[in-house]
Amino acid sequence: MADNPGVYDILVIGGGINGCGIARDAAGRGYSVLLAEMNDLASGTSSGSTKLVHGGLRYLEHFEFRLVRESLREREVLWSNAPHIIWPLRFVLPYHKGLRPAWLLRLGLFLYDHLGGRELLPPTRTLDLRRDAAGQPLKPLYAKAFEYSDCWVDDARLVVLNALDAADRGAVIATRTEVVGMRFAAGVWEARLSDKRSRNTRTARARHIVNAAGPWVDRVLSCISGSNAVKNVRLVKGSHIVVRKLFQHDRCYIFQNADGRIVFAIPYEGDYTLIGTTDEDFRGDPGDAQISYAEKAYLAAAASEYFVRPVSPDDIVWSYSAVRPLYDDDASKAQEATRDYVLKQAGAPGNGALLNVFGGKITTYRRLAEGALEEIEGILGRRGKPWTKDTPLPGGDFPVDGFDELVRDLARGFPFLAPGHARRLAHLYGTLARQILGSAESLADLGRCFGSDLYEAEVRYLMAREWAMSAEDVLWRRTKCGLKLAAQEIGATEAYIAANKRGDDRS
Ligand code: FAD
Numbered sequence: 037m038a039d040n041p042g043v044y045d046i047l048v049i050g051g052g053i054n055g056c057g058i059a060r061d062a063a064g065r066g067y068s069v070l071l072a073e074m075n076d077l078a079s080g081t082s083s084g085s086t087k088l089v090h091g092g093l094r095y096l097e098h099f100e101f102r103l104v105r106e107s108l109r110e111r112e113v114l115w116s117n118a119p120h121i122i123w124p125l126r127f128v129l130p131y132h133k134g135l136r137p138a139w140l141l142r143l144g145l146f147l148y149d150h151l152g153g154r155e156l157l158p159p160t161r162t163l164d165l166r167r168d169a170a171g172q173p174l175k176p177l178y179a180k181a182f183e184y185s186d187c188w189v190d191d192a193r194l195v196v197l198n199a200l201d202a203a204d205r206g207a208v209i210a211t212r213t214e215v216v217g218m219r220f221a222a223g224v225w226e227a228r229l230s231d232k233r234s235r236n237t238r239t240a241r242a243r244h245i246v247n248a249a250g251p252w253v254d255r256v257l258s259c260i261s262g263s264n265a266v267k268n269v270r271l272v273k274g275s276h277i278v279v280r281k282l283f284q285h286d287r288c289y290i291f292q293n294a295d296g297r298i299v300f301a302i303p304y305e306g307d308y309t310l311i312g313t314t315d316e317d318f319r320g321d322p323g324d325a326q327i328s329y330a331e332k333a334y335l336a337a338a339a340s341e342y343f344v345r346p347v348s349p350d351d352i353v354w355s356y357s358a359v360r361p362l363y364d365d366d367a368s369k370a371q372e373a374t375r376d377y378v379l380k381q382a383g384a385p386g387n388g389a390l391l392n393v394f395g396g397k398i399t400t401y402r403r404l405a406e407g408a409l410e411e412i413e414g415i416l417g418r419r420g421k422p423w424t425k426d427t428p429l430p431g432g433d434f435p436v437d438g439f440d441e442l443v444r445d446l447a448r449g450f451p452f453l454a455p456g457h458a459r460r461l462a463h464l465y466g467t468l469a470r471q472i473l474g475s476a477e478s479l480a481d482l483g484r485c486f487g488s489d490l491y492e493a494e495v496r497y498l499m500a501r502e503w504a505m506s507a508e509d510v511l512w513r514r515t516k517c518g519l520k521l522a523a524q525e526i527g528a529t530e531a532y533i534a535a536n537k538r539g540d541d542r543s
Pocket of ligand 1: 049050051052053054055072073074075076077078079080081082083084085086087088089090213214215216248249250251252256272273274275313358359360361395396397398399400
């Protein structure tokens with residue numbers, strides 16, 4: 037702890053991508069950090085994204101050049117820091133007569149290729165859909181497409197890896213811990229923390245607060261001001277549906293819709309296709325956001341406009357919804373509100389420094405954290421230099437083109453693993469997969485199997501190292517094994533975790 041024992045330099049409120057990214061950067065620069073997350077890490081918006089590390093082709097239409105340039109540059113930075121959970125994806129954009137003209141698409145993609153930061157990702161090319169495999173699942177009226185590059189990310193794991201690295205660098209990560217009140221007294225912030233499991237409250241003291249509560253950012257501000265009238269963000273709900281695999285190749289589709297919106301159809305977890313997203317203004321508690329039947333029908337219809345085999349709401353095997361906390365720039369339509377982030381410092385060293393994070397994308401979280409640290413340094417004084425650009429996230433310390441070799445290496449070391457199992461572990465944990473497997477010489481050494489290829493050793497690791505405290509944490513955020521387990525198996529996983537929970541957590 038800095039110069040005032042018992043007082044953290046920084047209290048970060050919110051364990052989404054922005055809070056965890058800031059906590060990691062700050063801890064690495066030598067600040068003492070406490071991060072409080074009221075539920076599980078990534079339980080808010082950061083596990084409900086489309087999971088793209090992308091420049092955002094559509095944002096060019098809204099002239100968001102700063103954001104697009106920064107995002108395009110971040111793609112390869114993030115990919116090289118976490119090549120197990122981030123990888124390149126080719127996007128097929130069919131030309132649709134009557135919608136955006138081909139010249140406009142080509143111009144947008146030319147800018148996209150040349151705005152900066154593309155060194156490893158291949159450039160745009162034109163496809164003849166009558167010949168290319170990408171044309172096979174599509175209706176024959178789509179004859180031409182453009183194919184360009186962006187990246188895919190396991191969003192929830194990106195959050196956890198940032199928290200893990202922050203903790204390894206000294207940050208305290210307190211999950212199931214809600215900040216319910218704050219006041220500035222005798223030169224420091226006093227925050228009231230409520231443990232959501234025990235209902236006990238305690239006080240934490242910090243010199244600086246970062247409010248990274250995502251869609252709850254205004255609610256956190258209300259708990260200082262005592263007013264419910266705080267309104268800096270516009271809440272916009274977006275939903276996704278998951279259906280059984282609609283096509284065999286590994287590229288993704290980006291479909292234009294007659295309403296001007298776009299919908300992605302992305303290969304997902306081997307056996308599935310992810311389709312999203314919608315854009316609807318939202319009121320209420322972001323934690324209650326759920327997909328409506330109208331959204332399911334909208335997404336199914338958008339995909340059916342392109343695929344030969346129609347998609348019906350009955351085909352949906354899973355869906356999820358999340359709320360974007362967009363900085364309120366008075367745009368009339370939800371899809372037009374800025375996707376850029378805004379950092380606003382309130383207060384000063386003497387009267388309570390508080391940095392509010394509004395908006396942001398998964399893609400820009402690392403740059404957002406650097407921006408936040410610049411603001412914090414202005415208050416707390418400089419401790420260390422920016423360092424995250426060239427530092428791998430946990431498990432990501434292997435070359436960007438080294439994933440297949442990592443899987444082979446794991447399979448050589450643990451020959452009893454089925455190929456899909458070795459691949460899944462390598463994707464989730466990268467070089468840390470060996471920590472889960474330890475000295476195991478057979479599947480039996482991994483302990484009880486909960487279903488599919490989820491074994492006790494992995495669940496134990498997630499509980500001990502990654503703050504997992506419920507079946508939902510394990511099955512839907514740390515892994516996506518929930519897609520493969522039957523209800524009874526999910527119940528058994530929950531019972532196991534409840535019986536083996538430690539009294540304390542990693543905080
Ligand atoms: P959150 O992830 O919501 O984190 C805030 C956290 O604060 C929550 O976990 C919450 O529990 C916690 N919290 C709130 N109040 C308190 C309190 N009082 N005490 C303690 N904790 C508290 N971006 C991309 O780059 N690529 C995409 O493909 C993409 N797709 C998207 C699709 C959709 C449908 C949506 C909604 C967003 C998408 N985004 C995408 C944007 C991106 O997901 C968000 O900008 C980002 O996840 C926001 O992260 P955050 O940390 O600010 O918020």
